[in-house]
Amino acid sequence: MSAAAQLINATKKYGSLEALKGISLDIQLGEVVAMLGPNGAGKTTSISLLLGLRKPTSGQALLFGLKPDHLNARSRVGVMLQESGIPTMLKVSELIDLFRSYYPKPMDRDRAIAMAGLEEKSNALVKELSGGQRQRLYFALAVCGDPEVLFLDEPTVGMDVEGRRSFIERIAEFAQMGRTVVLTTHYLEEADQLAKRVVVIDRGLVIADATPQEIKSRVAGKRVRFTAVALTDKDLEGMPITTSTRADHRVQLLTNQPEAVLRELFRRGIEISDLEVSGADLEDAFISLTSHQANG
Amino acid sequence: MATMSVRRAPVGPMLVRQAWAEFLKLWRVPAFSATSLLLPVMFYAFIGIGQSSQIMQGGVTFGAYFLASMSVYAVANVMIFSFGISVATERGMKMDVLMRATPMPPIVYLLSKCITALVFAALTLVVLFPFAYIAGGVRLDPSVWVTLASRVLLGSIPFIALGFAIGYLSGPNSAVAVINLIYLPTAFASGLFFPKQLLPQFIQSIAPYLPLHFFGQLGWDAIGAPTDGTLTSDWLYLAAYGVFFFALALWAYRREENAKFT
Numbered sequence: 127m128s129a130a131a132q133l134i135n136a137t138k139k140y141g142s143l144e145a146l147k148g149i150s151l152d153i154q155l156g157e158v159v160a161m162l163g164p165n166g167a168g169k170t171t172s173i174s175l176l177l178g179l180r181k182p183t184s185g186q187a188l189l190f191g192l193k194p195d196h197l198n199a200r201s202r203v204g205v206m207l208q209e210s211g212i213p214t215m216l217k218v219s220e221l222i223d224l225f226r227s228y229y230p231k232p233m234d235r236d237r238a239i240a241m242a243g244l245e246e247k248s249n250a251l252v253k254e255l256s257g258g259q260r261q262r263l264y265f266a267l268a269v270c271g272d273p274e275v276l277f278l279d280e281p282t283v284g285m286d287v288e289g290r291r292s293f294i295e296r297i298a299e300f301a302q303m304g305r306t307v308v309l310t311t312h313y314l315e316e317a318d319q320l321a322k323r324v325v326v327i328d329r330g331l332v333i334a335d336a337t338p339q340e341i342k343s344r345v346a347g348k349r350v351r352f353t354a355v356a357l358t359d360k361d362l363e364g365m366p367i368t369t370s371t372r373a374d375h376r377v378q379l380l381t382n383q384p385e386a387v388l389r390e391l392f393r394r395g396i397e398i399s400d401l402e403v404s405g406a407d408l409e410d411a412f413i414s415l416t417s418h419q420a421n422g
Numbered sequence: 423m424a425t426m427s428v429r430r431a432p433v434g435p436m437l438v439r440q441a442w443a444e445f446l447k448l449w450r451v452p453a454f455s456a457t458s459l460l461l462p463v464m465f466y467a468f469i470g471i472g473q474s475s476q477i478m479q480g481g482v483t484f485g486a487y488f489l490a491s492m493s494v495y496a497v498a499n500v501m502i503f504s505f506g507i508s509v510a511t512e513r514g515m516k517m518d519v520l521m522r523a524t525p526m527p528p529i530v531y532l533l534s535k536c537i538t539a540l541v542f543a544a545l546t547l548v549v550l551f552p553f554a555y556i557a558g559g560v561r562l563d564p565s566v567w568v569t570l571a572s573r574v575l576l577g578s579i580p581f582i583a584l585g586f587a588i589g590y591l592s593g594p595n596s597a598v599a600v601i602n603l604i605y606l607p608t609a610f611a612s613g614l615f616f617p618k619q620l621l622p623q624f625i626q627s628i629a630p631y632l633p634l635h636f637f638g639q640l641g642w643d644a645i646g647a648p649t650d651g652t653l654t655s656d657w658l659y660l661a662a663y664g665v666f667f668f669a670l671a672l673w674a675y676r677r678e679e680n681a682k683f684t
Contacts, residue, residue: 177523181684198429200525207523211515215450216443227439228526230431251450267520 129191130155130275130306131176136185138171138330145171147330148185153308155274158301160317161310162341163327169310170208172327173279176308177205189275201230204273206264208280214253218244218263221252222270229271241296242266258289265293269300276300278309282316294319314338314345326415333415345415348384348405352377352398365390433530440526440534445541448504458503459546462496463553469615474558480648485558489550490570490641491614496546497574498609498637501581502588502601504539509589510597513678522683536582543578547571562645570644577640577657580633580664583671590674608634633663 131153138146146168153159161169174180175187178194189199212221219235226232239248242262247255255263261281268276278297282290298320301307311317317324318338326334326341334341353375362370365387368380381387384403391398449455466488474485512518521531551567554560562570585601592600609615611625612634618626629635630650636659639649643656 179519179523179683197525197527200523201430203523203525205520205523207520209516210520211512211517212520213443213447213512213517215447220443220446224439224443225524227436228431228524230429232431271525 128155129153129188130157131190131308132186132188133172133175133182134186134188136172136175136182136187138168138175138180139183145330146175146182149327149330149332151325151332151335153275153306155306156304157323158307158321159309159323159325160321160338161308161325161327162312162314162317163310164312167327168330169327170279171330173207173277173308173310177203177277201228201271202274204268204271204276206268206276206278206281208283210264212252212260212263212267215251217249217251218255218266219248221263222248222266225267226270229273231272232270233272235270238266238270241269241300243292243296258285261285261289262293262296265296273305275306275308278307280310280312282311282313290316314342318342328415341415343382347382348380348403350379350381350384350387351400351402351404353400354396354398357396361394361396430525433527436526437530437534437537440530441537441541444508444534444538448508448538448542454503454507455542458496458500458542459549461499462492462546462550465495465615466492466550466554466558470554471558474560478647480646482645482647483560485554485560486562486645487642487647489554489558489560490645490647491638492550492554493547493570493574494577494634494638494641495609495614496550497543497578498581498634499605500543500546501539501578502585502605504542505535505582505585506588506592506601507597508535509586510592510594513590514594519682532586535586539582539585540575540578543575544571547574566645570641573640573644574637577637577660580660580667581637583664583667584633587667587671587674590671590678608632611635612638614638633660636660636663 129152131151133149133151136146136149137144149168149172151172161172163169171180175182176189176194178187178189178196178200187194189196190202192199194200216224219239222235222238226235226238239245242265244259244262244266247259252260252263261284265278265281268278281297282293285293294316297307297309301320307320309320321338324334324336324338324341325332334344354377355375357372357375357377362379365379366381366383367387368382370380371378379387388403470485470488470492474483474488476484478484478487551571588597588600588604611621611629612618612632613621613629614634618629621629636656639651639656640653640660643649643653649656
């Protein structure tokens with residue numbers, strides 16, 4: 127395998143804000159990589175460096191061993207970005223033909239349209255598309271050049287559950303052609319469905335780089351909350367808990383085994399009330415990941 | 423290996439596609455296409471037709487003189503508006519970001535916009551000339567029609583750069599206002615609507631330095647009306663303005679690049 131995209135000790139400052147604090151990343155041809163992290167973690171900045179849309183403050187970004195803004199490198203890459211616009215007064219088919227002309231060996235127009243599921247809209251003006259259709263058009267524009275590497279920055283943002291599911295399938299279909307896919311996402315679930323490798327980014331640093339299974343085992347999946355008077359650290363000792371926080375008498379635990387934790391609480395005879403068990407959101411998951419890291 | 427032989431898409435077909443897309447984008451916005459094509463004809467109908475056979479200095483008819491004025495107005499109008507507003511709007515909608523990530527060279531984008539602007543400018547003449555012939559009764563030697571058309575198209579190039587500069591210097595919402603504030607008064611001051619002699623004295627004193635004044639003289643000279651200075655000096659002044667506008671546009675473009683893509 128050879129390197130498709132690399133960040134070498136890359137940092138990025140926007141004024142005084144340190145968006146990336148030194149990231150090294152090596153993405154091989156054929157890999158499907160998900161970059162996972164909360165808002166502002168540095169995912170979009172990493173992608174921007176890899177695409178040459180931004181320049182690293184220090185360190186290096188490389189695409190196929192070339193500077194990312196080299197047209198030979200860009201000719202092998204398809205891109206779907208957050209917050210980018212497209213001409214609204216062109217038809218879907220016209221816009222796809224335009225983007226196909228940018229690439230040396232584009233795929234057939236009809237195939238690109240079919241991959242994005244836009245068959246019925248190929249004659250519509252872009253301004254007539256719904257939000258979800260427009261997102262699929264961005265996908266069509268990203269794949270129509272038949273690129274070796276596909277970069278997708280938050281591709282399912284703003285989609286409903288059904289839209290997200292079918293969109294993930296389209297991406298998976300493209301990846302199955304043996305192509306490299308690099309996507310950023312908020313959702314561990316999405317990363318799990320698509321990627322063989324998950325790179326977790328938090329506050330401008332890579333805090334984990336592993337398979338989805340490994341990441342999941344390190345991330346606390348459930349949040350247990352209850353009220354308990356006079357609970358001490360000693361009461362929780364030996365329980366399968368990733369982190370615990372307490373505010374007055376309200377206790378919050380993050381764990382992968384909520385049943386075992388509750389059983390143990392009852393066995394020890396600890397008085398609890400207002401019990402809640404819920405799925406940990408990403409915020410919680412990252413707290414547990416970062417603390418895991420800190421504890422070694 | 424075969425995979426290494428084609429590394430980039432050929433620029434020729436890309437330019438054709440891009441120019442066609444740029445044309446369609448403008449054509450489908452009636453606020454641009456209809457006003458660019460019809461406004462000069464409308465002005466010609468209001469001002470030119472009534473007194474078109476009146477003989478002016480140098481023995482040319484007012485119909486022919488005003489045709490030259492409106493040709494210059496129409497073409498410069500397209501250059502400034504099509505560039506200024508489309509560039510400002512596309513920046514506002516962040517279209518430039520996605521384009522930047524594609525393998526399209528920026529020069530293709532720039533050239534396609536120039537081609538589109540020239541095609542549109544030529545189209546305004548295709549509408550205006552027959553109108554002046556039929557409704558205004560303007561009769562000129564065939565070579566004069568050709569000279570007029572080719573001069574105003576060539577002379578419009580500095581205004582492409584001006585439009586480009588305005589597109590990068592003003593915001594998507596302010597571009598129209600900025601252009602109208604600059605373009606309309608200078609069009610009046612340069613005598614495109616009324617002979618300069620009818621304008622207030624202080625405007626008459628500025629007028630001979632305005633870029634549209636030199637551009638207008640190219641048109642008036644083409645149909646045989648007397649002008650100030652020589653044809654050569656008109657071209658030279660216009661070229662100097664072209665260099666200045668181009669430098670301004672380049673500076674504005676670089677400023678944007680540094681803010682957005684570093």
